[in-house]
Amino acid sequence: MPIKVKQNLPAQHILEQENIFVMTEQRAMTQDIRPLNVLVLNLMPTKIVTETQLLRKLSNTPLQIQVEFLQTVTYKSQHTDSSHLDEFYKSFDEVKDHFYDGLIITGAPLDFIDYEDVDYWDEVCKIMEWSKKHVHCTFHLCWGAYAGLYYHYGIRKRDRIPKLSGIYKHHILKKNAPLFRGFDDVFYAPHSRATEITKEQILAEPKLELMAESDEAGVAIVKSEDSRQFFVFCHSEYDADTLKLEYIRDTEKGMNPKVPVNYFPDDDPTKEPVVNWRSAGQLLFTNWLNYYVYQTTPYDVNAVKNE
Structure with missing residues (x-):
């Protein structure tokens, strides 16, 4: 998939080195097709890392995607240079009159x-409410998924101690779903x-479908009955070293974290992790884009408001 991004976005150079096709605005102007318009509300402090992870997952279909990044104005990131945010991110006021095929x-x-x-x-909350009439399909990820379930359905999260960290096996419950x-x-x-959140909380809401779960990690993927909302609690976009870096960070803070489950060979943090989630993660994003965004979104994206 050619991903259309603003010229000089740092992720562009990283992805090109991985042989991923990234299209700049200038080149995209010569193609007479309508790209999918995808907006990313990036709430992570390490914004460039998250940008790269998500763009990597949006990169493997023949579709052209125009990706825009959205930031909050009520809180300014302390971990990303302001010049990066000024150049590559928009505020809600700048996008509120636009319509999008997808939102992450x-x-x-x-x-x-x-x-x-x-x-x-x-x-x-304002953005999630706005999305009902301005976005065809929304992909809520981790905290974004908890926030979405709480805002749209009143389902409240609960604390989990100790922290869940590691690589877990998941079972597909809706095997015939295009996802x-x-x-x-x-x-x-x-x-x-x-x-x-618990399986019982999801099953108690008739407008939600439990799509995948883990015996150890619990609820993994949920979607709305109309397939306009997806709630994903696993991090299939993670890099090979993401959990390793979190473990090192927490160790250096004196938090005495547990070694991430099923991650380091022999549970030895000195050994390099072996990635066993990359292909499923790629399929998850590709299938969402293809079957729940591209195949069903209006050709005129402005028509989203009438859905």
């Missing part, structure tokens, strides 16, 4: 914090969180 709401390091105590909670085309019956994916 990322996770955020907000374990043990009530939604209403989050600095930008009101702004995120899982090409998947094996079981797949592996990383988790890194100290919160959870």
